[in-house]
Amino acid sequence: MKNIFLIVLFLISFQINGQNNANIWEINKDCSISWSVNGAVLPHHDDIEMSGKFISAVVKYGVNADNSFSIGREIVWPMLRIIPNQTRGGLLRTINDDVVEGIHIEGRRPTQELVHEVQHDGTLSVRRELQFSYFRTRPVLKLQLESTHFTSYDQPVFCEKYVLRNPGDKAVFVEIPETNKQWLAHAERTVDGPHFVTYQTINGGSKKIAAGDSIVFYTTISAHRQNEKAADIDVEEELVKRASFVGQLCDNLVLETPDKTLNTAFAFAKIRANESIYQTKGGPMHGPGGLNYYAAIWANDQAEYINPFFPFQGYDYGNESAINAFRHFARFMNDAYEPIPSSIIAEGISYWNGAGDRGDAAMIAYGAARFALTYGDKKTAEELWPLIEWCLEFSRRKINEHGVVSSDSDELEGRFPAGDANLCTSSLYYDALQSASFLCRELQLGNELADNYATQALTLRKNIEQYFGANVMDFDTYRYYEGNDILRAWICIPLTVGIYERKAATIDALFSPDLWTADGLATEAGDTTFWDRSTLYGLRGVFAAGETKRGLEFLKYYSNRRLLGDRVPYPVEAYPENNQRHLSAESALYCRVYIEGLFGIRPTGFNSFSITPQLPDEWDYMNIRKMHGFGQQFDVELIRKKGKVQVMIKDTQGKALFRKSVTNGTTIQVKL
DSSP: OHHHHHHHHHHHHHHHHHHHHTOOOEEOTTSOEEEEOTTOOSOEEEEEEEEETTEEEEEEEEEOTTSOEEEEEEEEEEEEEBSSOSTTOEEEEEEOOOGGGGOEETTBOOSEEEEEEEEESSSEEEEEEEEEOOOTTSOOEEEEEEEEEEEOSSSSEEEEEEEEEOOSSSOEEEEEOOOEEEEEEOGGGBSSOOEEEEEEEESOEEEEEOTTOEEEEEEEEEEEETTSOOOOOOHHHHHHHHHHHHHHHHTSSEEEOSOHHHHHHHHHHHHHHHHOEEEETTEEEEOOBTTTBOSOEEIIIIIIIITTTGGGTTOHHHHHHHHHHHHHHHTTOOTTOOOOOSEEEGGGTEEEOTTOOOSHHHHHHHHHHHHHHHHOOHHHHHHHHHHHHHHHHHHHHTBOTTSSBOOSOOTTTTSSOOOSSOHHHHHHHHHHHHHHHHHHHHTTOOHHHHHHHHHHHHHHHHHHHHHHEEEETTEEEEOSSTTOOSOBGGGGHHHHTTOOTTHHHHHHHHTSTTTEETTEEBSBTTOOOEEHHHHHHHHHHHHHTTOHHHHHHHHHHHHHHHHHSSSOSSOOOEESGGGSOOOSHHHHHHHHIIIIIISOOEEEETTEEEEOOOOOTTOSEEEEEEEEETTEEEEEEEEEETTEEEEEEEOTTSOEEEEEEEOTTOOEEEEO
């Protein structure tokens, strides 16, 4: 095992150094990232998903071999429904029109376009140069063009702002295309249609740009129903709203470590995690995205992955979407204990349960109980309690003769085998039972019920060890299901819920060449398929289990690759499926690596939590500023002092609410 560890350390060191050398992007002082194209290996293309309350867009951008810029947009309007009105029933259009291709200066097209820089800061910005060299007797005319591309925060519009500057000493005449294109989605193909899609330029036409001066023009892509008036869009105002939204996220739940890449990746992950909330007729619904999953919720992506994260940020709309999601799931509780659907779709009017029972009740109970504790509002917790209680009882009734929870599949929905009972479902149920015990005491439901849930959790923990504990491929870790003899990425799940009996061998297995790849954890040993969600669960569990040194090396590598490599700037869903789309909830899982892994924060009450600091040996500090939850806003500071870690909790005025020095890795209880 030691030899395997040394080999993997060598491999990861090689990967990290190689990845740093191959970085395409760099971090700026304002925490944006930029790609300096001059001298870059071309062509290079990528895409990024951006979202707002009524729109989402996958923007395909890149620099061609001749240094010209290319852009395309695949845009979804989730609340403009098409027939059949199912999971993928949002209006989608691909629009590759580029206003720059129609620009004429002095009556002619540019002879060359040079892209200098591309930047991400919650918008996509491009800085380039348009050159004209038609006249032998004149010097080359060079105009500077800056463009900003983004989704509106609260309108069904994709916006683009262009600033064309004339740095020369003579005025020039330019012609900006005056475009107004419209596409019609017919009534027979739409719900409450027809739907109109419009692409137009604003402030186009013939212009004179004086020496040293500039002009501004815009394009918008919008959609609306025939019986509704198209929104009047002020692109400058929309840009201010987008910047305000991003600024609010960046100013709360701020990670501070000695590693700039980790801090920046955390800040970017907050953007993607929070922007993908859609204002549906069924209330705000967080959606994964990826051109497929909108105006709908899932028991894994929303209930399990992101809803427990929302309260930490102080973003009210995120908390509202979480509560709304649990309300939708609660609609399907029933006396016969038939499964709650895996997904509530089409703005809440329908559902999907095509994979049967995936262990969804365990996912919902896990997420709802953690959310209720962290959110710290008794009234909300009382509303969510019947759903939590129902899901726990459903899972209890699914316990098999071996004392673990049976289900038809797991969250991978049959893509990989999961047997009749899988490790993930039982682990989530175990954590949910623990949270339920805490909630019972907070809601004053009686010590007997609280103790009963705690006892069930202890029994289940023993059964998980007896049923799933196994030697798989020479590692004394877990089999994912009965008969499983190939390592699976989800063996990390017990570590994330505090089950550490097999932590050493499990961590060795996760970081072995059998599972770890250049893109994180393979779903199954020997397979090329990967899902970032399992990598992020794995990293969280590794830190929670105290393997900080190894975990940090892998976290650094992963973060560098996702933020600064060739597929940026967010965690992705999967490959080859969906070709690494920027699904939203994965970004929440990235943030939870720090909150629940490195900081070891676990909610235990409406104003209390446990914290298990895992401060890396090479760091003297790590902080989270403006964390929300448990009834207030506070800072968490971990500082190395005299061989120990000082844990400090401060209020908004900097007053210490809690201070204690402990050995690194020690769990302590905090009550605010």
